[in-house]
Amino acid sequence: MNNTKRYNILRVRGDKISKDEDIVIKEYKLTIFVNGDEMTSLLCIPDSLENLVIGYLYSENYIRSISQIKSMEIDEGIGRAYIDLHDECDNIEKENIFSQNSKTQKIRNQKQIEIQEKTKFKINAIRELVNQFNKNSKLFTNTGGVHSCALCSLDDIMIFKEDIGRHNAVDKVLGQALKEKIDTRNKIILTSGRISTEILTKVSRREIAIIVSISAVTDEAIEMAKELNITLIGFARGEKMNIYSGFPSLKI
Amino acid sequence: MNNTKRYNILRVRGDKISKDEDIVIKEYKLTIFVNGDEMTSLLCIPDSLENLVIGYLYSENYIRSISQIKSMEIDEGIGRAYIDLHDECDNIEKENIFSQNSKTQKIRNQKQIEIQEKTKFKINAIRELVNQFNKNSKLFTNTGGVHSCALCSLDDIMIFKEDIGRHNAVDKVLGQALKEKIDTRNKIILTSGRISTEILTKVSRREIAIIVSISAVTDEAIEMAKELNITLIGFARGEKMNIYSGFPSLKI
Numbered sequence: 001m002n003n004t005k006r007y008n009i010l011r012v013r014g015d016k017i018s019k020d021e022d023i024v025i026k027e028y029k030l031t032i033f034v035n036g037d038e039m040t041s042l043l044c045i046p047d048s049l050e051n052l053v054i055g056y057l058y059s060e061n062y063i064r065s066i067s068q069i070k071s072m073e074i075d076e077g078i079g080r081a082y083i084d085l086h087d088e089c090d091n092i093e094k095e096n097i098f099s100q101n102s103k104t105q106k107i108r109n110q111k112q113i114e115i116q117e118k119t120k121f122k123i124n125a126i127r128e129l130v131n132q133f134n135k136n137s138k139l140f141t142n143t144g145g146v147h148s149c150a151l152c153s154l155d156d157i158m159i160f161k162e163d164i165g166r167h168n169a170v171d172k173v174l175g176q177a178l179k180e181k182i183d184t185r186n187k188i189i190l191t192s193g194r195i196s197t198e199i200l201t202k203v204s205r206r207e208i209a210i211i212v213s214i215s216a217v218t219d220e221a222i223e224m225a226k227e228l229n230i231t232l233i234g235f236a237r238g239e240k241m242n243i244y245s246g247f248p249s250l251k252i
Numbered sequence: 253m254n255n256t257k258r259y260n261i262l263r264v265r266g267d268k269i270s271k272d273e274d275i276v277i278k279e280y281k282l283t284i285f286v287n288g289d290e291m292t293s294l295l296c297i298p299d300s301l302e303n304l305v306i307g308y309l310y311s312e313n314y315i316r317s318i319s320q321i322k323s324m325e326i327d328e329g330i331g332r333a334y335i336d337l338h339d340e341c342d343n344i345e346k347e348n349i350f351s352q353n354s355k356t357q358k359i360r361n362q363k364q365i366e367i368q369e370k371t372k373f374k375i376n377a378i379r380e381l382v383n384q385f386n387k388n389s390k391l392f393t394n395t396g397g398v399h400s401c402a403l404c405s406l407d408d409i410m411i412f413k414e415d416i417g418r419h420n421a422v423d424k425v426l427g428q429a430l431k432e433k434i435d436t437r438n439k440i441i442l443t444s445g446r447i448s449t450e451i452l453t454k455v456s457r458r459e460i461a462i463i464v465s466i467s468a469v470t471d472e473a474i475e476m477a478k479e480l481n482i483t484l485i486g487f488a489r490g491e492k493m494n495i496y497s498g499f500p501s502l503k504i
Contacts, residue, residue: 005471010495012375022494027448027470043448123264144487145446145468164446164470194397194416196279196295216397218279218416219257235396242274243262 001046001076002026004143025145025164030074032056033082044163045139045146048172049074051161053081055175056168059202066178115229118246119186119209125154126188126212130236133190134214136160140192149173151208152188166193170202177206184208195221195232204228210246212236217244253298253328254278255414256395277397277416282326284308285334296415297391297398300424301326303413305333307427308420311454318430367481367498371438371461375493377406378440378464382488385442386466388412392444401425403460404440418445422454429458436460447473447484456480462498464488469496 004023011020028046032039032053044052053072057063063085070084129152137148139162149169151159159182161172170191177184184206191199195217203211204224210231217234222244225232231246256275263272280298284291284305296304305324309315315337322336381404389400391414401421403411411434413424422443429436436458443451447469455463456476462483469486474496477484483498 007471007474007496010499012491012493012495014491017375022496024471024474024496025468027472043450123269143468145470164448196416198295216277216395218397219259219276220279222259222276239264239266241264243264244259244274244276247262 001028003045003047003139023142025139025143027164029079031080033080034062035084042165042168044165044168046076047163048161048176049076049081051172051175051179052163052168053083053175054178055171055173057083058178059171059174059205061205113204113207113228115207115209115246117209118229119154119231121154121188121210121231123241126210126233126236126241127239128155129157129188129190130212130214132157133160133192137162137192147191147193149192150190151177151182151184152190154186154188157190158182158187166191167198167202169193170199174202174206188212190214190236194218195234197221197224200224200230200232204230212241253280255297255299255391275394277391277395279416281331283332285332286314287336294417294420296417296420298328299415300413300428301328301333303424303427303431304415304420305335305427306430307423307425309335310430311423311426311457313457318433365456365459365480367459367461369461371406371483373406373440373462373483378462378485378488378493379491380407381409381440381442382464382466384409385412385444389414389444399443399445401444402442403429403434403436404442406438406440409442410434410439418443419450419454421445422451426454426458440464442466442488446470447486449473449476452476452482452484456482464493 003026005026006021007024009020009022011018026045028044029041030044031041068086070086072083074081133150139146146162146164147166147169148162150157151173159173159176161169163169187208188210189203189208190212192214194215195213197220200221212233214236217232225245229246232244234242255278257278258273259276261272261274263270278297280296281293282296283293320338322338325334385402391398398414398416399418399421400414402409403425411425411428413421415421439460440462441455441460442464444466446467447465449472452473464485466488469484477497484496486494
């Protein structure tokens with residue numbers, strides 16, 4: 001399915017108004033059913049839907065490995081994903097599935113994973129990754145309407161995904177990492193979106209040591225990053241960046 | 253309650269790494285209880301919470317007038333809002349309260365309000381409003397972490413609100429408009445965030461004729477705007493803007 005659509009528009013530039021065509025990002029609703037029950041609906045772009053579903057279930061702690069998924073069927077036409085999980089899913093996960101309302105509160109209660117060993121990095125390595133990251137997004141260049149997320153080693157982008165939702169972009173990346181059995185420890189997450197506790201929770205569950213945003217971070221994300229020994233970087237733009245936690249022994 | 257917090261950070265600029273202080277946006281969780289039942293939790297900034305709650309209930313069609321709220325109590329310390337609604341709330345609203353899961357689907361089913369009379373405007377009037385709008389956000393200037401929304405007449409900004417969530421910013425504006433009994437017809441909504449169907453639905457319910465975003469719009473928002481005769485403008489930046497629907501008889 002295509003992620004964009006063309007529309008006839010009026011383009012205003014200074015004193016000129018002209019009829020023109022514009023490329024617009026698609027908005028797509030995917031409703032997720034687990035073991036026959038409707039769980040949630042995600043507003044997304046119709047791309048990497050399998051990664052999105054796997055990543056969502058994984059990030060929200062409904063599954064811990066890909067083998068817990070018995071079957072998955074995505075009906076793109078009507079925007080529905082049907083997932084059957086194996087019975088051996090433990091209680092925490094079952095509880096999660098059946099109590100959506102207090103989900104946010106649960107995040108805080110669940111055991112967080114503290115980063116044990118600091119990953120050393122050079123500022124210039126992060127700059128180079130951010131540079132690559134910004135060049136990667138053709139969809140953003142075309143439509144200006146998406147967020148990007150990438151999983152990186154210290155010197156390369158391994159997975160790159162986009163979505164209209166910043167949460168979805170992160171889930172797509174983590175979903176593909178799970179499918180490909182990539183060890184996410186000692187890796188870096190880059191995101192174009194603001195880092196709140198919701199995003200940091202998804203990322204910290206994968207024991208990712210370094211998180212970098214092109215835009216802002218929130219106070220609660222800083223507090224959580226300090227607790228968990230995560231290096232949190234914001235406003236990584238050109239020669240600039242702000243390091244909010246996990247101050248490393250830095251080299252340019 | 254303050255919307256920002258100061259943190260000691262490492263600031264990287266070119267080859268220089270220095271210890272410095274940064275102002276960071278606060279992340280605050282407000283849980284809304286209606287008639288004793290937990291309805292939802294909003295991730296927001298701790299500002300204009302009463303407007304946010306009223307606007308949320310209004311935008312999501314749980315209330316149609318301020319008089320339907322019997323009482324409201326906000327406990328800022330623990331982040332909870334307790335609302336009692338009068339019994340005369342009709343069935344649609346009650347149904348809404350008790351079936352959160354299929355909320356998005358409902359939006360589509362609910363009767364939409366078509367704009368009857370085209371509001372005429374000049375391109376330069378919109379430019380001037382956007383210009384004012386961009387200057388208004390001190391919080392964005394300080395933290396880079398918020399979205400803004402404004403309700404405007406054809407020549408002035410009437411209400412201006414900010415939040416970490418673009419939905420919340422819109423709800424705060426509409427909540428204050430309801431409290432102040434402002435007629436929202438023939439008004440303009442400006443937003444810094446992407447216009448999706450969720451945002452357009454909130455705005456269209458108030459019969460607002462013109463919606464302008466500094467950033468992108470989605471395909472589904474364009475389709476909905478065309479159906480409802482709403483003028484939808486995106487990428488309003490400096491001398492530029494794209495008009496996606498409701499092509500008016502334009503004057504610069």
